[in-house]
Amino acid sequence: MRRKVAVVGLGIGRAHIDEAYSKLPAHWEVAAICDTDAARLSKVGGEFGIARRTSSFADVLGMADIDVVDLCTPPALHREQLLAAMESGKHVICEKPFVTSLAEMDAVETAAAAARGTVMPIFQYRWGDGFRRAVRVVRAGLAGKPYNATVETAWRRDKDYYDIKWHGTWAIERGGCLLGHAIHIHDMMQELMGDAASAYANVATRVNPIETEDCAAASLRMTSGAVVALSATLGSATEISRMRLHFENVTFESGTEPYAPGNEPWRILPRNQATKEAIDRLLANHAPYPIRFEGQFRAYAEALDAGGPPPVTLADARRSLELITALYGSVASGMPQALPVPASHRGYRDWRP
Ligand SMILES: NC(=O)c1ccc[n+]([C@@H]2O[C@H](COP(=O)([O-])OP(=O)(O)OC[C@H]3O[C@@H](n4cnc5c(N)ncnc54)[C@H](O)[C@@H]3O)[C@@H](O)[C@H]2O)c1
Known part of the structure; x- marks a missing residue:
């Protein structure tokens, strides 16, 4: 229709x-x-x-x-x-x-x-064939126990980006690189690694004279027990987005296109022959699908x-906002913040400093 x-x-x-x-x-x-x-x-x-x-x-x-x-x-x-x-x-x-x-x-x-x-x-960003293949492997249970991941958003934003007056403001943009830019790859990471259970973040504003953060480093513990390192900056000379995710049976290496890290080439590296054969069987019929908005x-x-x-879904949006609330909550307290963030937490209504 x-x-x-x-x-x-x-x-x-x-x-x-x-x-x-x-x-x-x-x-x-x-x-x-x-x-x-x-x-x-x-x-x-x-x-x-x-x-x-x-x-x-x-x-x-x-x-x-x-x-x-x-x-x-x-x-x-x-x-x-x-x-x-x-x-x-x-x-x-x-x-x-x-x-x-x-x-x-x-x-x-x-x-x-x-x-x-x-x-x-x-x-x-979820629409990219490499990411879609990785999701299938994880959902089929072939990856096994999640261990650890590193997730990078290395982008560049110069003065022209901030000529749009709401960019970089707490009043309208409501956050910096953690909210506006790294949100995509952090969503992809949670699709593969499961939900975060606690977050500890450091942020800094070093690249441009703005209100919100343009550099961030964070450490997550996932509900599975896995641990994840997040890094985001808007001050990279060249732009990439990149993930490396380690599971019991498989390591995944993402593509690095800054605005389409789900695109091939993804490397799906099985730890043993049995996993390789199971992945090959699972993905034998994998059909390409349009990327990004299409x-x-x-x-x-x-x-x-x-x-x-x-x-x-709304649950997906909620999960991303839970993570943001916890990251900013941790920045405010200087301590790790547990998820889900309770409604009594100050940041539940407004995560701004
Ligand atoms: N998914 C992505 O990759 C992606 C990329 C860029 C931006 N975004 C998001 O998209 C949204 C818009 O960002 P943008 O970069 O396009 O901003 P923008 O400022 O370039 O465009 C927003 C437009 O909305 C118009 N507008 C403002 N108030 C309006 C109103 N009440 N009614 C009708 N139009 C109104 C403005 O005139 C402007 O043209 C933001 O939430 C941003 O985070 C998403």
């Missing part, structure tokens, strides 16, 4: 159109776009031939033919726009960070339980057609 989507916010929203919706015409039609910036609205509308353009989010919610609202606005707006879009009865997609506290997550989960439409957070939006369309849950 072909569904009509309205894209709200045309920064990364433009990439949703370019990378995904325009490549999936059997599933999606971008029937409307919305942005408070008139120049952006006109530029993107012209580029993709989208006639219906508005600067009013309320207008979008009133468009009876729109099936899906895709929220690509700055983080501080997500909660309010998610609640309003769900209330309108439409399906909703929302960019990362999905919301900006666990208390906001509670409100969205409550509303979603009563909503007519589905809600899908964005985690497009993969996620195709999987969402297929889920909607089948009446199943979205391919990224």
Whole structure:
């Protein structure tokens, strides 16, 4: 079935159109776009031939033919726009960070339980064939006990990035490299290693004169007992994202494309011949699938057609926000922070310092 989507916010929203919706015409039609910036609205509308353009989010919610609202606005707006879009009865997609506290997550989960439409957070990095192969090996139980992982986000952000006024601010971005940038690979790591049970973080602002952190190093203990080292910086001369994950039977080495570390080449290194043969059998039929936004939006369309849950769920968004809350909670206290973070914790409502 072909569904009509309205894209709200045309920064990364433009990439949703370019990378995904325009490549999936059997599933999606971008029937409307919305942005408070008139120049952006006109530029993107012209580029993709989208006639219906508005600067009013309320207008979008009133468009009876729109099936899906895709929220690509700055983080501080997500909660309010998610609640309003769900209330309108439409399906909703929302960019990362999905919301900006666990208390906001509670409100969205409550509303979603009563909503007519589905809600899908964005985690497009999961769509990459190397990562998909690794997930299959872990889910089939072939990797065995998780031991240890190192996870790196080495990106570069210069002055031009901070010319967008909300970047680097606690008021609107709500966090730095841990929240805005490393969130993707940390989601991928937890998909493979399971949930974090405690987090200890050090952060620093050393690369640009901003409010939020642009360097971070953290140590996690997972519920399995495995231990994980996270490293994130926005001050790398060249950009990579990279993971190395060690399990009882297998070591996984990710690809290193900064914005698509799920892409091949991934190295899946079995510890013994029996595991190698089992992995070869499991992956013999492995079929490629589109990457990044195209993969996620195709999987969402297929889920909607089948009446199943979205391919990224509210539980996934919650897990990523639990980790962020714990990391910032640890920064605030100087101590390790246990997960799940209790509702009585100050950071549950607001993780900002
Ligand atoms: N998934 C990813 O890889 C990825 C990459 C970049 C950004 N993001 C996320 O996407 C979101 C947007 O980031 P961005 O980089 O595109 O920012 P941006 O500032 O470039 O674009 C946001 C747009 O929203 C518009 N806007 C603001 N308030 C609005 C409102 N009330 N109604 C309609 N439009 C409004 C702005 O005019 C702007 O054009 C953020 O949550 C960010 O973290 C995700």
